[in-house]
Amino acid sequence: MTSPEREMINELLKAGCGDFVVCGGARNAGLVALLEAAEGLQVWKHFEERGAAFFALGRAKDHGRPCAVVTTSGTAVAECLPAVIEAHYTCLPLIVLSADRPEEFRGSGAPQVIEQEGIFGNYAARSLQEWDGHGPLHLNVPLEEVTVEFEEWTAEVEGFLPTRLSFEVRSLRDFLDDGVFRGILAMVGGLEPEDREDVFYFLRELGIPVIADVNSGIREALGDLLVAEGAFTGNLPGRILRLGEVPAGRLWRDLEDHPSTEVLSVCRNGLPGLARESKVIRAGVGRVIRGLGPAEKIGDVRDDFLKARPFFGLVDEKLEALPDSEPGLVNLLSVYATTGESLFVGNSLPIREWNDFGQRDTPYARVFANRGANGIDGQLSTWLGATAETPDSWGVFGDLTTLYDLAAPAMLSQVEQSGRVLVVINNGGGRIFDKLPRLSGLTGKQREAIVQPQKVCLQSWAAMWGMDYLKIDKREGFDDFETGTKTLVVEVIPDDSQSAEF
Numbered sequence: 001m002t003s004p005e006r007e008m009i010n011e012l013l014k015a016g017c018g019d020f021v022v023c024g025g026a027r028n029a030g031l032v033a034l035l036e037a038a039e040g041l042q043v044w045k046h047f048e049e050r051g052a053a054f055f056a057l058g059r060a061k062d063h064g065r066p067c068a069v070v071t072t073s074g075t076a077v078a079e080c081l082p083a084v085i086e087a088h089y090t091c092l093p094l095i096v097l098s099a100d101r102p103e104e105f106r107g108s109g110a111p112q113v114i115e116q117e118g119i120f121g122n123y124a125a126r127s128l129q130e131w132d133g134h135g136p137l138h139l140n141v142p143l144e145e146v147t148v149e150f151e152e153w154t155a156e157v158e159g160f161l162p163t164r165l166s167f168e169v170r171s172l173r174d175f176l177d178d179g180v181f182r183g184i185l186a187m188v189g190g191l192e193p194e195d196r197e198d199v200f201y202f203l204r205e206l207g208i209p210v211i212a213d214v215n216s217g218i219r220e221a222l223g224d225l226l227v228a229e230g231a232f233t234g235n236l237p238g239r240i241l242r243l244g245e246v247p248a249g250r251l252w253r254d255l256e257d258h259p260s261t262e263v264l265s266v267c268r269n270g271l272p273g274l275a276r277e278s279k280v281i282r283a284g285v286g287r288v289i290r291g292l293g294p295a296e297k298i299g300d301v302r303d304d305f306l307k308a309r310p311f312f313g314l315v316d317e318k319l320e321a322l323p324d325s326e327p328g329l330v331n332l333l334s335v336y337a338t339t340g341e342s343l344f345v346g347n348s349l350p351i352r353e354w355n356d357f358g359q360r361d362t363p364y365a366r367v368f369a370n371r372g373a374n375g376i377d378g379q380l381s382t383w384l385g386a387t388a389e390t391p392d393s394w395g396v397f398g399d400l401t402t403l404y405d406l407a408a409p410a411m412l413s414q415v416e417q418s419g420r421v422l423v424v425i426n427n428g429g430g431r432i433f434d435k436l437p438r439l440s441g442l443t444g445k446q447r448e449a450i451v452q453p454q455k456v457c458l459q460s461w462a463a464m465w466g467m468d469y470l471k472i473d474k475r476e477g478f479d480d481f482e483t484g485t486k487t488l489v490v491e492v493i494p495d496d497s498q499s500a501e502f
Ligand SMILES: Cc1ncc(C[n+]2csc(CCOP(=O)(O)OP(=O)(O)O)c2C)c(N)n1
Pocket: 347, 348, 349, 350, 374, 375, 376, 377, 397, 398, 399, 400, 401, 402, 427, 428, 429, 430, 431, 432, 433
């Protein structure tokens, strides 16, 4: 027997998708039932489509192959938009498979009928034929009637073969050759796991200074090459080579106003990440670097920047003097997290503070973040998807970021929980906005509307989802830290007055 449901699933299997997150509904019941009856597929269940789509994005981050979220018709489809956007900018193969009512229902106002066809606009390909595997795909299936199959069957998932990205090494070579005379700084944002080793050895051979974000996965391995971003304020080099995703720090944004610094980006999405003039190579970063062949040391350039090194010394002194400040506690967390198997760093201050204040000696086994559109939505869900099969996983999030994704722990019973640590840095709102110089003159009322201060305690939320809980408001609080078989929520409350001195 063949049904539209069966045909659609077969297409996805051929495209290399063997991982599905299903959300309940009547219109997609045939799809869900078919997937649940299959041998050889991974099927996750969630009731909330926004989180489900981010979870699916996390799965794609984890294994690099497509993962599909399966929704019913109506607003359920629309809930997937934020994750689709994130997948678009990070070039991840997230698939949305949405059940729809037949064409004649469009525009009728009938129950649960919305304009689903093309709802994601330019963010997603609309057919397998136009999909290159480097970003999201939306397949919308109009169903006359729902066909539910009850029999078990065996699914055969084929290999996933995304189109190869360009292979352009010449502009990179030219950029490096010229850099000898102008001074080159490398800025490394998030990297795909398979690119990390190549980037690391390449930078070591070049011997140039590097500002590396924690989600590059190489930050802590760089040793002497790693320099602090703060040291470059007002002291920009002639050239910047950016590898991977857009770096999180201030310096990258400042480049917007410094056109005299030439920038070349090598990244998967081919977007320059700057509105002003710069160059970009759209490519798998590791592949282009391998194509370049052995890199030659760019002799004395590094010496120009050695003066930047002491900057870390100043940071370390402050961390010691202010141990219960937010940076101080983040630093301590960064040491504890080295015992984990993986680390997800949330947006807003967590990723920035980890870059600036995290330990710099021990690389993390696997590191993730969502830096495509810098959203604070879906962060916990993405983390759970990315580490569904990994024990001892650490995720570090802001308080508003956590409050945004309160239903994410619904997935906990389906994922590996042993040694899982969910850290929430509860500084009472979106405190990144207190750091923005442009916002320093706000009145109390204006500040409240932007920072959105809050005073919730996460203990009962932890209990609600069966998670263990530990509250830490000073360094010594870590003495009680112990992971177990259940997820442990660590609510970290920094000392505001110490944080203010940073
Ligand atoms: C979906 C979404 N809404 C709003 C924002 C704007 N935004 C950026 S950071 C932030 C505050 C986050 O607060 P919290 O998670 O507590 O982190 P903190 O700034 O305190 O580190 C907001 C609202 C965003 N990035 N994404």
